[in-house]
Amino acid sequence: MAKIIGRRLAQLVPTLFVITLLSFAMMRLAGSDVVAQKMQNTGTVLSAQAAEAAREELGLDRPFWEQYGLWLGGLFRGDMGVSYVSGRDVFAAFTEKLPATLVLMALSLGLTVALSLPLGILAAVKKNRAADVILRIASFLGNSMPNFFVALVLLYLFAIRYPLFPVLSSQGGARGVVLPALTLAIAMSAKYLRQVRTAVLEELGRDYVTGARARGVPFGWTLWRSVLRGCLVQLVTLLTLSMGSLLGGTAIVESIFGWDGVGKLAVDAIGMRDYPMIQAYVMWMALIYVAVNLAADLSYRLLDPRIRLGEDGTI
């Protein structure tokens, strides 16, 4: 196991290189130059000479690779530059907001599993009966609605019509997180429900299920003990796949509900062309994504003995 983890970590090196390089290059491509940007933001005009001196001081006159090296070095020390707009340290501003986003993501993932797993199993067991048809229609509807639409409808219903939850999530304490988490969970559950149903149906069609039934093993026992276990790997794959859209989705949902996380930070930064902040956002989201993928990959091995005991390192 340790060997496999080591190999997977080694495989990450090129990915990380690309992520950091692209995040860095993005800044350069934006044609933005800290000095010019600062002049623009503060409304001051420096003489060409003074601007040149400032550029030299910041190392902007050096070649691309050297700048990248310096930037990367700073990165390891938690130095990602300062915001063009507020002048605050980007890393500090970012890490301050990150927990709120992680809480939101964890809650919506939890809610998604809590909604789609039992309902998906129900739909599979009651295949083509009323419950299944209703759930499939609900899932289809959920799949066809953009999350910002769902967000606004929820906001209208549960914050304005029936003020159960605060309109601005950041003000409501623990209750504030419910609507944003629900918004993200609805879209994901709609997708999962269908896939859980397919996975369970496939597993139910296997010989061992018939065998267990013939031997008189209660159906519920087979379902929970064996069928669910068989679907686990697929479920983990699905959860990781949706991490990508979840990470992006938080940006829209956070800015609608005013949930004070990194998504809102990024959307605000994009509006103000605060490139260091955008850069930090893109890079960190990519890193989180990579970390989640790695964790999922390793958990397959724990969940599925076939992968664990098969020739290792084929993935």
Add this chain to the structure above:
Amino acid sequence: MRGKMDKILQKRKTVKEIYFIAILALAILVLLGAAFAQYLCPYDPNAQDLALALQPPGGEHLLGTDRYGRDMLSRIIVGAKVSVFSALTLVAAVCAVGTALGVLCGFCGGWLDEAVMRLCDMCLAFPGLVLALAVAALLGGGIENAAIALGVVSWPKYARLARGQTMTLKQEDFIAAARLAGDSAGQLIRRHILPNLAGPVLVMAALDIGTMMMELAGLSFLGLGALPPTAEWGSMMSDGRTLFQTKPWVMLGPGAAIFLTVAVFNLLADALRDRLDIRSMGNEM
């Protein structure tokens, strides 16, 4: 007994066929509606009349008016053109590029395969919408830029699918037979490989139309897509956002339009999958 079963099966098949044609017709209707949008709207979608601002639905203006007194229904109809065609163009382009690269990779292998697949990995290292946000931030607003941003993150899906399919097809006997019969590489790809992978690719593309429409609208909603005064559903919803408490129709109209259109294309994708008998796929994203 046997005859009865056959009859039931036959009937079921006919019902499915009718359903498929109905959905297809509906989708074509949406496309035609979007194509001839300007002839369908009752009012000039961009004509402002502040005296008529924020009229509730009903009466002269069937779906009400927005804060500048523009007719919502006309704006929604014209908005279909932007929303539907930008999503369609995007999916078509991404599907063509991705599939072409995927087939080439699968067919040729070697360094080309390696290079393109690494490029895929790079694009996939970033969560989709996050990279789209970054690209949109780089390029600035505009629906074209939003489409480019989404294109960058969605072609690898097609490349991987096409590559996998091509590699499987290459092992088939009929390809070997065609090769023995003297088909060139180009002929093999054109006559035997492309027709065989068209099904799965088409289903994936059909599924993507709805997704892309929602994501484009999402970017516009954030102000990173269509710019005012272009009528586009996402930005119209964003317009109605602040008025939501008192004048919900400004937001609900375009929202319902997105929902219904996406639903039509999703139904089409499902029906297509059923018809072409393709097992679950396209679950990415």
